[in-house]
Amino acid sequence: MSDDPKAPGSLGRRRLLDGALAVGACGAAGAVAVPAVRFATPPSEGGAGTSVTVRREEVLSEGAKLVFVGAEPVLVVALSGGELRALGARCTHLGCTVGLDRASGELRCGCHGGRFGLDGRVLSGPPPAPLAQYAVTARDGLLVVEGRRPWRG
């Protein structure tokens, strides 16, 4: 009889039911997990392409000035000839903020010992790439650091 659990057809049906149950459980878990992960993922921030102004004299007197373009830290540095550059201050190793070491005239990251030149090149340590560079333009006696499309190298 088909009611007998040991009947040949019964085992196949039981497996089928077990499988359906497992698929259903996975589906239910997914239906909970996917919206939960999507909820926890923050919506992407706007603000790309913003710019910030900085006074030239401030950079020249201190050697470097840290500013924020949106949420990105940018270091405006004065090269020896008076040329100014805006470098992404996020270390390309793991993202610590680099700072100017006045004694050596280099940019240093104390987290893992990365060293960069004032042009953003890697001098030594674990950073795999040079610092990002931002366009700097002069406007009304102020320097404007453009957050749009930074480049490396």
Added chain:
Amino acid sequence: MERVSQPGFLAERYPVEPLLRRLREARVDPAGAALGALGLLVVALLGLELATGALLALYYRPEREGARASVQFVVTRVEYGELVRSLHGYGAHALLLALLALLGGVLAAARHRKPHEVAWSALVLVWFAAVAQAFTGSLLPWSARSALDAAVASGAVERVPVAGSALRALVFGPAGGTELVRLYGLHVGALPALGTLCLLALCLHVGGRLVGEGTAEAERVWPTLALRGAALGCFAFAVLLALASRRPLPLGAAPSLGAAASQAVAPSWFLAPLDLLLRRAPARVLGLPGATVVVVLCLLGVLGALALPAIDRRGGRLGQVLGLAVLALSLGVMGLAILR
């Protein structure tokens, strides 16, 4: 008139007598007794962390501007504030040390093999949850050091292949200084929940095996093992209390705007092995950034630790020796970091 003895109020509602009887009859072998005492110490330290953490949560504000001020308020204005905060901080270190000792003890006694595989994986998960808990806890006061550690952790998470950016957004939230809300959420919600689930799995495993008379040298669970655990817990609490009252934890310097790390930064001792690898790895390995390779190796290490019983399945000792060697090496690096 005949008097009928009535069960007490609690005994009637919570009939635990059969369980207690079973506990009184239970025996464990000497190795199990030592591990059990360490396990009880872990539970006692967890209780201390829970109690002090609940008190600190009454004042803490998870935002960049308010976090340090709220911790400072606890330390300087709240009665016993400095003591409670220091107990919480030192307790976390003690918990990690106790868990390391437990992991080492389980490996040395080969209690990670069948039928203890799931319990071993649960213990490994408890260890990683405790490390994450200690790390997120160290970031919450948002000192200059916390800001740098958060930047490094965020960068390291981003190095996870494929899912790095999504994972970073999940753990640290959107850019713009809201990371403390997520880190605080992890610290008081997700990580304790994971730890509790794993501990439950461990307790069910251990509790289910406390049966039988055992061998001649087997020891009583009640009261011998329980008293030993209690003594260990009291000793640890006395040491922590002395440390917290004599050398309260410093608050750390306030973070400056975009705190630049031009000075060398030392990691917490429990992250010293990872820090050493990140520091020493070459900029590129096989065309990949060195940090990515280190992160992948660490993830493989976590998987390896979880799956250690499978490596030892056929009676070999490879997993046990490998596990003990990694543990000893990590302890050496951590010890050097503490001494420095």
